[in-house]
Amino acid sequence: MRTIKILEAMEPMPIDNCTYTFEELSRTVLPRLFDELRRSMASPLSASTFVGPKSTTKELLSRVSRTTDFPGCYVFLEGDNPVYVGISRSVLKRLVQHLNFDSHYSASLVYRMATEDYPHEMKRDQAMRDEQFREIFFSAQDRLRNMNVAYVEINNDLELYVFEVFAAMKLDTDTWNTFRTH
Numbered sequence: 353m354r355t356i357k358i359l360e361a362m363e364p365m366p367i368d369n370c371t372y373t374f375e376e377l378s379r380t381v382l383p384r385l386f387d388e389l390r391r392s393m394a395s396p397l398s399a400s401t402f403v404g405p406k407s408t409t410k411e412l413l414s415r416v417s418r419t420t421d422f423p424g425c426y427v428f429l430e431g432d433n434p435v436y437v438g439i440s441r442s443v444l445k446r447l448v449q450h451l452n453f454d455s456h457y458s459a460s461l462v463y464r465m466a467t468e469d470y471p472h473e474m475k476r477d478q479a480m481r482d483e484q485f486r487e488i489f490f491s492a493q494d495r496l497r498n499m500n501v502a503y504v505e506i507n508n509d510l511e512l513y514v515f516e517v518f519a520a521m522k523l524d525t526d527t528w529n530t531f532r533t534h
Contacts, residue, residue, distance in 0.1 A: 418444070
């Protein structure tokens with residue numbers, strides 16, 4: 353009992369410089385960020401905006417009216433249907449990777465999509481060398497390129513990580529979102 357009273361009296365220490373309590377995050381911050389994401393989803397960008405470059409170029413930044421890349425949360429939309437929520441410390445760079453790279457590391461969402469269409473027992477690197485799987489992989493990447501994307505900037509790491517789960521649950525993107533750890 354004494355230990356519990358001591359813990360209750362202690363000031364909470366901020367994690368990753370997040371100064372909000374969990375209650376403030378869950379009641380105020382996450383819903384506010386979700387409203388911002390919803391507004392972004394109302395006028396999403398075509399994913400094809402990010403097709404072509406292999407990095408965050410000045411041209412790409414100009415296309416999306418930004419001067420720099422940024423940390424945040426993004427959502428892929430098929431029509432009006434949200435299908436995947438992701439986060440990154442460099443959102444634009446991450447979108448470029450999803451849409452232009454042919455590696456199961458960089459284009460992990462595409463790999464997951466392809467695996468649904470072509471279930472296999474191969475290890476990831478073996479699958480990426482398999483011609484039939486690669487064909488399905490590139491077909492899945494084309495599907496992703498035909499989607500839309502919306503995003504919201506989130507500068508605090510803890511808020512960003514908690515928001516990804518919050519948004520994925522609110523948007524019901526369980527087909528491709530998973531939070532299993534290694």
